[in-house]
Amino acid sequence: MTEIKKEEITKYIVISSDKVLPADAAMKIYESEFPVTVKETCFGLIVTGFREDVMAVVEKIRQLDKNHIFIKDRGFPAGDARRCRASRGGGPRPGFHFLREEVEMLPAIGAALDELEANKPLKKETKEKSRLKVSDLEKIIEAELSR
Amino acid sequence: MAKVFIYPINSLILSDLVERFGHKPLTMMNQIREKVTSISLDSPPINITSEDPKAGLKYAAIEVPAGVRGRMSLIGPLIEETEAAIIVENPPTNFGCVGCNRTNELTKYLVRSKNVPILEVKYPESEEEARDFVSKIAEFLESLPKEKSEEDEKAIEEKTTEMEDKK
Numbered sequence: 210m211t212e213i214k215k216e217e218i219t220k221y222i223v224i225s226s227d228k229v230l231p232a233d234a235a236m237k238i239y240e241s242e243f244p245v246t247v248k249e250t251c252f253g254l255i256v257t258g259f260r261e262d263v264m265a266v267v268e269k270i271r272q273l274d275k276n277h278i279f280i281k282d283r284g285f286p287a288g289d290a291r292r293c294r295a296s297r298g299g300g301p302r303p304g305f306h307f308l309r310e311e312v313e314m315l316p317a318i319g320a321a322l323d324e325l326e327a328n329k330p331l332k333k334e335t336k337e338k339s340r341l342k343v344s345d346l347e348k349i350i351e352a353e354l355s356r
Numbered sequence: 357m358a359k360v361f362i363y364p365i366n367s368l369i370l371s372d373l374v375e376r377f378g379h380k381p382l383t384m385m386n387q388i389r390e391k392v393t394s395i396s397l398d399s400p401p402i403n404i405t406s407e408d409p410k411a412g413l414k415y416a417a418i419e420v421p422a423g424v425r426g427r428m429s430l431i432g433p434l435i436e437e438t439e440a441a442i443i444v445e446n447p448p449t450n451f452g453c454v455g456c457n458r459t460n461e462l463t464k465y466l467v468r469s470k471n472v473p474i475l476e477v478k479y480p481e482s483e484e485e486a487r488d489f490v491s492k493i494a495e496f497l498e499s500l501p502k503e504k505s506e507e508d509e510k511a512i513e514e515k516t517t518e519m520e521d522k523k
């Protein structure tokens with residue numbers, strides 16, 4: 210069984226961004242040369258290391274796309290035999306189902322955070338039907354093309 | 357910085373939002389970490405011992421199932437630390453540590469009876485609801501005091517005394 214020192218922590222970095230991929234975030238961490246263990250997953254990354262290092266890494270990654278990258282603590286270290294699928298005979302690990310449900314809501318939460326940051330009122334007033342403005346159409350096209 | 361209890365207690369969205377707005381989320385993950393990474397192993401693989409249901413007796417009666425008491429031995433200390441709480445109703449799935457509905461009922465009851473500021477919201481299912489969800493949480497978290505906690509103050513004091521000693 211893995212024994213780790215008490216001050217070591219593990220964090221999930223869940224990426225729901227159009228601009229940043231888990232691989233990009235992992236490369237950023239390798240470049241930063243912090244002594245942390247990184248595991249790339251389908252939804253993002255798992256980072257294990259000393260508290261100060263992990264907090265610094267996590268903050269750096271969050272700044273890549275701060276409203277669309279979400280961070281959560283994890284109890285077990287990355288690759289721990291008690292949770293790793295390889296040693297448990299496959300299937301999703303315990304706790305993944307709830308994470309997967311939450312990951313589906315992240316684009317909407319990210320968009321709400323974007324609006325909050327832009328100081329727009331979050332409750333949209335229902336407007337009467339009107340023609341789409343050219344500037345709004347341009348924004349929609351740019352957003353689609355940047356995907 | 358307020359210590360904010362969140363329900364579901366392992367929620368990614370809630371713990372991220374609480375940290376984002378400068379507070380400390382009280383989560384199950386930290387409790388689990390202490391259990392699974394402590395060097396002295398009492399009962400491998402996950403260190404839940406017969407002492408844990410006994411610790412849970414503080415929060416639930418003896419005739420309550422051991423699973424509830426075991427869970428309360430981890431959640432109970434968090435409730436004691438709570439300075440504010442966000443409770444989300446109808447979360448989509450409850451698995452693992454939050455898989456016991458009786459524990460969840462007891463947890464919510466104890467938090468509600470603690471006389472701390474509580475925000476109760478519904479889990480969002482659409483973009484419109486997500487907007488409402490985030491705005492309510494942001495408003496609530498911004499209304500909480502952002503003063504430094506006692507632990508932070510102690511850490512700062514220790515640092516300043518160290519600096520003075522070095523001089």
